Amino acid sequence: MKKLIYIVLAFSTVAFVSSCEKQDSTTSAASADKSTGSGTGQGGSLARFTIAQDYLYVVDSRKLHAYSLTNSASPKLSSTQNIGEDIETIYAYKDKLFIGSMNAMYIYSIADPAHPAKLGTASHVRACDPVIADDNVAYVTVRSGNVCGGTQNAMFIYDVSNVLNPKQKNVIIMDNPWGLGKHNNTLFVCNGNSGLSVYDITNRYYPKLKQKLFDDTYYDVIVYNDMLICMVEGGTLLYELKADGQVLKLAKING
Amino acid sequence: MKRKNDAIIWLVLPLILVLASCDPFGHSRRISEPIEEIPDEIDGWAPVYETGGNITTITSTAPQPIVKGGKIYIKDNTVYQIEAGKGIHVIDITDGNNPQKLKFIQVTGAQEMAIKGDNLYTNNINDLVVLDITDYNNVQVIDRVSGVFHLVDGDQPPGVGYYQCVDPKKGTVVGWVEQTLYKPQCRKF
Numbered sequence: 001m002k003k004l005i006y007i008v009l010a011f012s013t014v015a016f017v018s019s020c021e022k023q024d025s026t027t028s029a030a031s032a033d034k035s036t037g038s039g040t041g042q043g044g045s046l047a048r049f050t051i052a053q054d055y056l057y058v059v060d061s062r063k064l065h066a067y068s069l070t071n072s073a074s075p076k077l078s079s080t081q082n083i084g085e086d087i088e089t090i091y092a093y094k095d096k097l098f099i100g101s102m103n104a105m106y107i108y109s110i111a112d113p114a115h116p117a118k119l120g121t122a123s124h125v126r127a128c129d130p131v132i133a134d135d136n137v138a139y140v141t142v143r144s145g146n147v148c149g150g151t152q153n154a155m156f157i158y159d160v161s162n163v164l165n166p167k168q169k170n171v172i173i174m175d176n177p178w179g180l181g182k183h184n185n186t187l188f189v190c191n192g193n194s195g196l197s198v199y200d201i202t203n204r205y206y207p208k209l210k211q212k213l214f215d216d217t218y219y220d221v222i223v224y225n226d227m228l229i230c231m232v233e234g235g236t237l238l239y240e241l242k243a244d245g246q247v248l249k250l251a252k253i254n255g
Numbered sequence: 256m257k258r259k260n261d262a263i264i265w266l267v268l269p270l271i272l273v274l275a276s277c278d279p280f281g282h283s284r285r286i287s288e289p290i291e292e293i294p295d296e297i298d299g300w301a302p303v304y305e306t307g308g309n310i311t312t313i314t315s316t317a318p319q320p321i322v323k324g325g326k327i328y329i330k331d332n333t334v335y336q337i338e339a340g341k342g343i344h345v346i347d348i349t350d351g352n353n354p355q356k357l358k359f360i361q362v363t364g365a366q367e368m369a370i371k372g373d374n375l376y377t378n379n380i381n382d383l384v385v386l387d388i389t390d391y392n393n394v395q396v397i398d399r400v401s402g403v404f405h406l407v408d409g410d411q412p413p414g415v416g417y418y419q420c421v422d423p424k425k426g427t428v429v430g431w432v433e434q435t436l437y438k439p440q441c442r443k444f
Contacts, residue, residue: 039371039372040330040369040370040371041328041329041330041331041335041369041370042328042329042330043326043327043328043368043369044326044327044328046326047326047328047367047369048366048367048406049367049368049369049376049377050369051369051370051371051376056369056371056376056383058367058383058403058404058406060404060405060406061405061413063404065403065404067383067400069371072371072372072374072385073374073385073387073397073398074385074397074398075376075383075385075398075400077400077403080403086414128414145298147298147299147300147412147414147415147416147433148414148415148416149415149416220326220327222327222328222329224329227348227351229327229329229334229348230327231324231325231326231327231336232324233324234321234322234323234324235321235324235336236321236324236327236334236336236346236354238348238351238354240351250351250352251351251352251353251354253321253334253336253344253346253354253356254321254324255320255321
């Protein structure tokens with residue numbers, strides 16, 4: 001009998017500890033997602049403007065421009081540098097910039113925010129490619145077709161824990177992927193007229209498709225508190241993210 | 256005889272492969288078709304023209320219809336949606352079931368934006384402009400930085416593919432949008 005009590009105690013301790021760990025990781029991810037700096041908003045994954053470390057970063061088709069916002073009413077150009085060809089998107093996470101081009105994802109350090117310094121590159125097939133990332137993983141969608149070139153439609157998943165050498169971990173074939181966003185253990189990928197895919201990314205490198213929404217033609221997505229803000233054909237579509245994981249359609253702003 | 260056939264195959268096969276890889280549309284076509292053939296209907300780029308007025312004038316106006324709906328930005332329960340080449344829709348989403356369009360900020364050439372505090376950064380064609388948005392009814396340009404980035408090209412679209420040729424008679428090109436084209440005459444590789 002005593003033995004049984006010990007076993008039950010041991011099990012419940014293990015269960016308690018593991019549930020604590022899980023909660024910890026979720027909380028830290030949530031706060032990281034919200035760390036957009038003092039008084040700045042959030043852009044989508046298709047953006048060419050982003051604010052980080054009190055600098056405004058702008059990518060045009062070839063160059064990265066850094067403007068100091070120390071006096072936010074009067075930005076001062078700090079540096080301009082060549083990145084590559086056909087640059088399309090920029091995404092800031094902590095002290096890094098992830099830059100998407102038609103041929104590659106570039107990772108830059110903004111430890112010295114006035115002068116971003118190149119850390120690593122992951123090349124891929126020619127396509128349009130927004131990117132989002134955190135400390136360990138980068139999700140890059142590549143979309144092909146008439147305005148992007150190439151023939152592959154997919155999501156590439158990289159291990160970026162060593163930013164100097166991003167490692168491709170997984171590729172998921174998709175129909176028509178555009179922008180993407182994530183919140184804790186959920187990843188949202190816009191698929192144009194093939195819906196909005198909702199993935200469980202508890203296992204960072206191996207997303208599991210949970211749900212697909214077909215309310216509109218989706219181009220980009222921003223997770224904002226408990227809301228999902230989608231750039232759709234002809235306007236913006238709002239969803240509520242329920243605590244139980246449900247995604248509830250609220251309203252469309254159009255016309 | 257067999258040896259000769261083999262030789263022909265080795266000569267012809269690479270030729271076929273080379274021709275097939277030139278297939279610009281990603282689906283199989285007969286090689287006899289001319290490669291320059293213009294498609295009847297295809298997704299591509301169309302220029303956005305500015306037809307008059309001062310292109311550097313930036314003002315807030317009553318809400319406008321969302322025509323195409325471009326990139327999105329969110330701050331303090333307010334969604335900002337770009338209307339490519341035209342400006343920024345300002346939308347209050349405090350009540351997610353009943354969002355309200357508040358204003359439209361006319362910015363010629365607008366494609367991108369970001370906000371810090373009450374300062375909104377956007378592109379007025381190829382100028383970085385800073386707008387004070389403390390009062391949406393009275394949006395003011397408080398700074399302008401010219402000659403740095405090159406977001407809008409007046410001759411060619413930002414991506415590859417077919418595009419509607421630019422007609423200078425229609426005005427100044429202030430942006431590009433993706434749309435369905437019919438027999439487009441121009442193409443960027």
